[in-house]
Amino acid sequence: xxxxxxxxxxxxxxxxxxxxxxxxxxxxxxxxxxxxxxxxxxxxxxxxxxxxxxxxxxxxxxxxxxxxxxxxxxxxxxxxxxxxxxxxxxxxxxxxxxxxxxxxxxxxxxxxxxxxxxxxxxxxxxxxxxxxxxxxxxxxxxxxxxxxxxxxxxxxxxxxxxxxxxxxxxxxxxxxxxxxxxxxxxxxxxxxxxxxxxxxxxxxxxxxxxxxxxxxxxxxxxxxxxxxxxxxxxxxxxxxxxxxxxxxxxxxxxxxxxxxxxxxxxxxxxxxxxxxxxxxxxxxxxxxxxxxxxxxxxxxxxxxxxxxxxxxxxxxxxxxxxxxxxxxxxxxxxxxx
Amino acid sequence: xxxxxxxxxxxxxxxxxxxxxxxxxxxxxxxxxxxxxxxxxxxxxxxxxxxxxxxxxxxxxxxxxxxxxxxxxxxxxxxxxxxxxxxxxxxxxxxxxxxxxxxxxxxxxxxxxxxxxxxxxxxxxxxxxxxxxxxxxxxxxxxxxxxxxxxxxxxxxxxxxxxxxxxxxxxxxxxxxxxxxxxxxxxxxxxxxxxxxxxxxxxxxxxxxxxxxxxxxxxxxxxxxxxxxxxxxxxxxxxxxxxxxxxxxxxxxxxxxxxxxxxxxxxxxxxxxxxxxxxxxxxxxxxxxxxxxxxxxxxxxxxxxxxxxxxxxxxxxxxxxxxxxxxxxxxxxxxxxxxxxxxxxxxxxxxxxxxxxxxxxxxxxxxxxxxxxxxxxxxxxxxx
Numbered sequence: 001x002x003x004x005x006x007x008x009x010x011x012x013x014x015x016x017x018x019x020x021x022x023x024x025x026x027x028x029x030x031x032x033x034x035x036x037x038x039x040x041x042x043x044x045x046x047x048x049x050x051x052x053x054x055x056x057x058x059x060x061x062x063x064x065x066x067x068x069x070x071x072x073x074x075x076x077x078x079x080x081x082x083x084x085x086x087x088x089x090x091x092x093x094x095x096x097x098x099x100x101x102x103x104x105x106x107x108x109x110x111x112x113x114x115x116x117x118x119x120x121x122x123x124x125x126x127x128x129x130x131x132x133x134x135x136x137x138x139x140x141x142x143x144x145x146x147x148x149x150x151x152x153x154x155x156x157x158x159x160x161x162x163x164x165x166x167x168x169x170x171x172x173x174x175x176x177x178x179x180x181x182x183x184x185x186x187x188x189x190x191x192x193x194x195x196x197x198x199x200x201x202x203x204x205x206x207x208x209x210x211x212x213x214x215x216x217x218x219x220x221x222x223x224x225x226x227x228x229x230x231x232x233x234x235x236x237x238x239x240x241x242x243x244x245x246x247x248x249x250x251x252x253x254x255x256x257x258x259x260x261x262x263x264x265x266x267x268x269x270x271x272x273x274x275x276x277x278x279x280x281x282x283x284x285x286x287x288x289x290x291x292x293x294x295x296x297x298x299x300x301x302x303x304x305x306x307x308x309x310x311x312x313x314x315x316x317x318x319x320x321x322x323x324x325x326x327x328x329x330x331x332x333x334x335x336x337x
Numbered sequence: 338x339x340x341x342x343x344x345x346x347x348x349x350x351x352x353x354x355x356x357x358x359x360x361x362x363x364x365x366x367x368x369x370x371x372x373x374x375x376x377x378x379x380x381x382x383x384x385x386x387x388x389x390x391x392x393x394x395x396x397x398x399x400x401x402x403x404x405x406x407x408x409x410x411x412x413x414x415x416x417x418x419x420x421x422x423x424x425x426x427x428x429x430x431x432x433x434x435x436x437x438x439x440x441x442x443x444x445x446x447x448x449x450x451x452x453x454x455x456x457x458x459x460x461x462x463x464x465x466x467x468x469x470x471x472x473x474x475x476x477x478x479x480x481x482x483x484x485x486x487x488x489x490x491x492x493x494x495x496x497x498x499x500x501x502x503x504x505x506x507x508x509x510x511x512x513x514x515x516x517x518x519x520x521x522x523x524x525x526x527x528x529x530x531x532x533x534x535x536x537x538x539x540x541x542x543x544x545x546x547x548x549x550x551x552x553x554x555x556x557x558x559x560x561x562x563x564x565x566x567x568x569x570x571x572x573x574x575x576x577x578x579x580x581x582x583x584x585x586x587x588x589x590x591x592x593x594x595x596x597x598x599x600x601x602x603x604x605x606x607x608x609x610x611x612x613x614x615x616x617x618x619x620x621x622x623x624x625x626x627x628x629x630x631x632x633x634x635x636x637x638x639x640x641x642x643x644x645x646x647x648x649x650x651x652x653x654x655x656x657x658x659x660x661x662x663x664x665x666x667x668x669x670x671x672x673x674x675x676x677x678x679x680x681x682x683x684x685x686x687x688x689x690x691x692x693x694x695x696x697x698x699x700x701x702x703x704x705x706x707x708x709x710x711x712x713x714x715x716x717x718x719x720x721x
Contacts, residue, residue: 008513011585012520019524027623052537055622059532060544062525063593069566070559070590071551077562088565127359134356137349144356146706148363153702154695155651157670161677161691162366165373165684177385177684179369211363216713223714243348272555275653279674294557295654298564305561312557323553330549 019062026058075316081309088305096310106311109288112202116273116289119203121266123210125259128217132225133247135218145222149215156212156275163208164280167194196285205287208276213269217262224258225251264322271318290315367695370688377489378685392485394430396439399480401464404472414468420480421462432458432482439481458482494689502680504690506665507672511650511697513581514660514668518588519645523638525589526596527604531626533597534605535612545601551594560658563587567659579666584659591655592645599644599715603637604630640712643705647698669694 034047034054085092100106131148135141151159168178172191176182181191194204228251236250252259274291281287283296294311297304373386383395399420407414421427433441434450442448447457453469458480466478499505532538533545571578607630615625631638653670660666662675673690680686702709 004509004513007581008516011517011581015517015521015585016524019521023524023528023623027621031621056532056536056538056541059528059536059622059626063529063597064544066525066586066590067548067551067593070563070587071554071594072547074559074562075554077565078558081561131356131359134352134359137352138356141356144360146703147360149706150367150699150702151363153647153651153698154367155653155670155698157653157673157677158651158691158695161673161687162370164677165369165688166366168684175384177382179365179385179387182385182387211366214363219710219713268553268555272557275670275674278653279677291555291557291654294560295657298561298658305565309561312555312561315555315557319553319555323550326553327546327549331546 022062023058027055030054030058078309078312078316081305082313084306084309086304086306092306096306099307100310100314105283105288105293108286109283109290109293110314112286112288113271113290115202116206116209116270117267120206120209120213120270121263123206124213124217124266125221125262127210127214128219128262129221129252129259131214131218132222133251136222136225145215145218149219151212152215154212156208157279159208159212160276160279163204163211164195167204169193195281195287198286201281201285201287205276205280208280209270209273213266217266220258220262221255224255228254264325268319268322271315370691373684374494374689374692375490375492376494376685377486377491378494378683380486380489381684381688383486389490390488392428392487394483394485396481396483398436398439399482401466401477401480403475403477405475406477407472412469414471416464416466416472416477418464419462420458420464420482427462427484427486429458429460429462429482429484432456432480434478434480436479436481440483444482456480494685495693498686498689498693502676502686502690503667504669504672504693507667507669508693510660510666511669511694514584514588514656515646515649517581517585518592518649519642521585522589522592522596522645523642526593526600526641527631527634527638528626529593529597530600530604531622531630533601535625535630536622548594548597548601552598554594556591556654559587559591560654564658579659579661581660581666584655587655587659588645588649588652592648596641596645599641599712600634600637602715604634607633636708636711637715639705639708640715643701643709644712646701647709650698 030051034050036044036048036051039047081088082096083091083093085095131145135144138144154162166179167181168176169181169191170176170178172185176185176191180194185191195201197204232250232254233246236246241250272291273289274295277283277287277289277292278295283289283292290311294308294315297308297311369386372389373381376386376389379395380389384391401416401420402418406418407416409415420429429444431440431443432448433439434448434456435441442458444458444460447455449455454466455468456464456466456478458464464480499508533541533548567578567583570576611629611633612625615629620628651670653674656668656671657674660668660671662671667675673687673694676687676690
């Protein structure tokens with residue numbers, strides 16, 4: 001263990017030192033090759049111009065190399081692999097896609113993903129908005145927000161254990177140690193094995209993600225609500241609007257852009273949801289989702305990279321509209337800079 | 338909102354109640370595993386954690402001594418003793434001899450077991466069993482009893498999981514993965530962000546667009562090609578393909594788009610006058626970056642560091658693919674996932690392990706919440 005700590009520290013020093021040495025050394029080298037000081041006027045201007053052309057690439061170079069290896073190349077490669085067989089050697093055309101849409105498990109995953117997409121972003125945004133509005137009105141709102149925000153720091157696996165304990169099932173009549181079944185039994189109901197109830201188990205898994213992400217929506221929306229000009233609210237009150245009208249007709253329209261950002265962010269997260277399903281059910285009892293199915297195919301029976309890549313491409317296709325929207329928004333904002 | 342203060346007491350009270358309910362729903366689940374992780378493992382399965390401060394009642398089974406311990410008294414054969422041995426810490430409320438009726442007789446009464454046998458079991462665990470015929474057999478009579486034990490809190494669970502379940506080791510592995518994977522991207526991203534914000538070069542706008550596009554690319558797209566690449570590199574050089582170096586670089590790659598995006602928007606917002614006056618004084622871009630931009634960007638660097646730290650610490654997918662699901666290098670999240678499979682019903686192990694995995698993020702989160710929120714607000718287009 002001491003060796004491990006030492007090697008971790010060693011890597012940090014080497015990694016950071018290497019980065020510093022690269023950036024410093026590359027700059028120094030550039031100054032030496034194209035000196036701008038101590039040379040005659042015209043040559044100095046020439047060299048300065050050359051420096052100006054090269055230096056930005058020294059700065060962005062390492063980032064570009066890493067992004068290319070870890071994100072850009074894999075996107076192209078995954079697309080290619082989706083047309084190959086399980087070993088990645090033989091071209092099979094659209095066979096993997098045909099398999100996917102005919103496969104019962106895949107269709108189940110698509111169906112579940114659509115339910116997740118319909119429920120989780122909406123629930124998080126709605127609850128986040130309600131909590132943001134309510135906590136703004138009370139003196140202990142900051143503490144309340146901190147506590148609701150807290151699950152955001154918890155890993156999906158940790159959260160799954162937390163909720164699995166809540167859903168824990170014992171036979172009817174026994175002492176329930178899972179909170180949910182204990183409450184149900186207290187009120188005279190029948191305890192259930194929540195995570196294996198067909199169809200409804202999806203919702204019990206979704207609750208975990210909603211529990212984690214509501215704090216995110218709340219924080220972003222809360223700051224947007226603070227940005228609403230006071231005058232518009234006062235004018236509404238003077239005109240006799242009730243709190244619900246103020247909320248729906250004055251507040252919500254003014255933070256519409258922020259709601260869209262929160263919604264899309266959670267949507268992307270939902271498309272990639274993996275850990276929760278893996279740890280709670282591993283896709284059993286019809287609770288499969290795409291990301292978990294993909295992971296499954298990566299390793300199932302030695303791994304089928306063709307099918308795994310196909311599922312990844314389908315997740316990617318769902319993300320593309322959001323990607324284009326983001327780039328357009330960013331171009332609008334940075335257009336003036 | 339001054340206008341809202343005129344509202345009725347009832348509606349303000351309603352707001353307090355509503356927020357209180359939300360806070361309760363959002364904190365009780367975590368509280369559940371914290372409390373459970375500190376309970377005695379027999380009590381965890383005997384009663385819900387919300388009852389952990391009351392004595393818990395549990396039904397247990399024991400065995401009386403075998404026939405060899407009998408003594409003859411007044412023409413009867415007698416077995417005597419205490420079912421708890423030397424540690425009579427619990428209170429028995431009822432007992433029985435059939436598993437179908439484990440609490441048939443109240444404690445202290447004498448049960449007629451038929452065939453001339455009687456059994457009396459007292460609240461403190463002492464028993465007398467008599468028979469008109471000699472007892473036979475090597476195994477004693479099976480006895481069931483409901484006992485209540487006082488609440489018992491212990492840190493034994495933590496000792497167990499840290500030192501014999503391998504969680505301690507995984508904790509170190511998680512730190513080994515997380516710290517370099519947090520530090521390395523910062524510097525690389527900061528230089529790139531500065532160039533994209535303040536230097537002019539052809540293709541800059543395109544690069545920014547690419548980085549914003551990469552922000553939302555699902556991790557799943559990268560897994561298979563990188564796994565193949567790592568396996569290829571591993572077999573080509575004859576080195577293991579699942580290494581810490583591999584996962585550090587992977588996390589660096591996956592974290593870079595967000596890092597560059599976040600840092601660029603902050604650095605682009607720094608005052609132009611400072612940069613220009615430094616340039617007039619003859620400072621090079623490198624000097625401007627190191628002496629002016631880096632110190633001024635501290636808040637956003639901190640924001641990103643917290644994000645990346647939490648992301649890497651909490652990550653399961655990248656760790657499972659690039660470090661594996663077993664062996665010496667397994668990280669906390671993967672270990673917890675493995676325990677869910679192998680120790681499914683052992684809640685003392687699971688709750689304690691879960692709490693250990695979430696305690697570091699919680700500390701980071703509470704001590705640096707300000708920076709975390711700032712990063713969240715600045716970078717909320719990121720997919721997570």
